[in-house]
Amino acid sequence: MAAPLLEPQLLRRLEALALMVRRAVKGQTGGERRSVSRGRSPEFADFRNYTPGDDYRLIDWNAYARLDRYMLRLFVAEEELPLSLFVDLSGSMDWGRPNKAETARRLAGAIAYVALASLDRVRLTVFAEGPTSGGAPYRGRHSAPQLFQRIQSFPAGGTTDYSRLVSPIARQRPGMTVLITDGLGESPVEPAITSLRLARQEGAVLQLLAPQEIAPDWTGDARLKDAETGAEREITATPATQASYRTALARRTDEIERAARRRGLRFVRLSSDQPVEGMVERTLRKVGLLG
Numbered sequence: 001m002a003a004p005l006l007e008p009q010l011l012r013r014l015e016a017l018a019l020m021v022r023r024a025v026k027g028q029t030g031g032e033r034r035s036v037s038r039g040r041s042p043e044f045a046d047f048r049n050y051t052p053g054d055d056y057r058l059i060d061w062n063a064y065a066r067l068d069r070y071m072l073r074l075f076v077a078e079e080e081l082p083l084s085l086f087v088d089l090s091g092s093m094d095w096g097r098p099n100k101a102e103t104a105r106r107l108a109g110a111i112a113y114v115a116l117a118s119l120d121r122v123r124l125t126v127f128a129e130g131p132t133s134g135g136a137p138y139r140g141r142h143s144a145p146q147l148f149q150r151i152q153s154f155p156a157g158g159t160t161d162y163s164r165l166v167s168p169i170a171r172q173r174p175g176m177t178v179l180i181t182d183g184l185g186e187s188p189v190e191p192a193i194t195s196l197r198l199a200r201q202e203g204a205v206l207q208l209l210a211p212q213e214i215a216p217d218w219t220g221d222a223r224l225k226d227a228e229t230g231a232e233r234e235i236t237a238t239p240a241t242q243a244s245y246r247t248a249l250a251r252r253t254d255e256i257e258r259a260a261r262r263r264g265l266r267f268v269r270l271s272s273d274q275p276v277e278g279m280v281e282r283t284l285r286k287v288g289l290l291g
Contacts (some may be wrong), residue, residue, distance in 0.1 A: 005109045005148040010277055014110055015117045017280070019081060019176060020291040021202060081120040082137075082175030084201070085112060086165060086192075087151070090128035091228040092184045094156035096210025096272050101156040103272040104180050104208055109148050110280045111178055114290060116144050123172075124151060128158030131168050159228040160185040165192040174200035178289075183207045183256045185228055190259050197263035204266035204289050207256060211273045213249065216242055 006014075063071040087108045093101040112122045116138060124134030124147060132154065138147045160181075169177065169192065177196055183189055193205065219237045226232070235241060253269055260267040266287045270279055284290045 005106060005152055006113065006276070010110070011113060011144075013277065014113050014280065017114045017285070017290045018118050019083065019111075019115055019120065020288050021081060021176060081115065081118070082123070082173050083112070083115045083120050084123045084125065084169075084172055084175065084177045086131070086169075086177065086179045086181075087124070087126045088128070088160065088179075088181035089126045089154055089156040090160040090185065091157050092160065092182055093208075095227050096212055098210075098272045100182060100208055100210050100272045103276070105151050106276045107206070107208070107270075107279055108178075108180055109151060110276055111284075111290075112138070112147055113141075113144050114280070116141055116147070122147065125168060126151070126154045127160075127165060128156075129161050130164045133168075160187050162187050162189050162192040166195040169195040169199050169201070172199050172201065175202075177201040177203040178206065179204070180206045180208060182209055182213075183252060184213075189256050193256075193259045193263055193265065196265060202264060204268065204284075204287065205256060205260040207253060207267070207269045209269065209271055211271050214271060216245060 058072045060071050085108050087104050089101055089104070093104060108124070112124065115122050119140060122138045124138070125131045126134065134147070134150050134154075138144070162181075177199075179192065179196075181189070189205075196203070216237070221234070221236050224233050224235055257267040257269075266289055268283055268287055268289075270283065274283075280290065
């Protein structure tokens with residue numbers, strides 16, 4: 001029997017969190033979010049003049065006594081937040097100790113559960129060469145097992161092509177998007193990040209690396225094999241080659257971070273050896289993605 005994606009104790013802790021949005025949202029059904037619409041929640045929003053046909057029960061009689069005209073009380077509408085998760089399961093993610101793909105699945109599941117517990121609507125997409133939908137959107141805690149099972153069913157493999165995310169991102173309603181990827185490979189991440197801004201998405205780019213990528217532990221002669229293309233290259237690990245590698249990795253990370261921040265997105269670099277509860281409860285709260 002397969003192990004559960006997330007432990008029950010962790011799920012209980014996740015229920016105390018919520019996704020943090022910087023602006024009001026416009027959802028399709030009721031939820032627990034401040035909306036750009038006006039509705040009938042307990043939180044007062046504004047006044048406006050009464051016009052024939054309006055609900056007379058919303059007339060503020062205290063304002064009438066002061067101003068001698070009919071004024072309506074408007075309240076904040078509470079609606080769902082559309083959350084889209086794009087999870088990289090390319091060949092480069094199927095590597096590391098702990099395995100990056102497995103950690104990405106758990107991290108995506110944790111973020112999704114936070115949203116589901118708040119009645120937000122969650123759409124799951126995994127990608128490598130191209131995007132693959134995780135099925136219809138999920139909503140409510142009861143749909144969490146189905147989402148967890150779905151994300152565990154996708155195998156990892158293939159090359160990364162971020163440009164093929166542009167179309168599915170562009171079709172989204174304004175809301176929140178979280179992109180989980182190692183950011184490695186020859187394909188630039190910029191097209192996907194740019195499309196998030198054009199689609200009026202806020203959210204985050206989470207770069208997930210293995211500890212062996214952050215601090216290589218190999219020495220001497222080695223034959224390296226590209227996890228996505230299969231290309232091989234012989235190399236001798238010396239202080240100079242290791243320094244060159246670290247410089248190249250830092251440059252790639254910096255490019256992704258600058259592209260994300262220019263477009264108003266949060267950016268975090270994570271390591272697959274970090275406990276998922278630590279990623280969620282400390283790191284993602286620190287950058288304001290969760291609260």
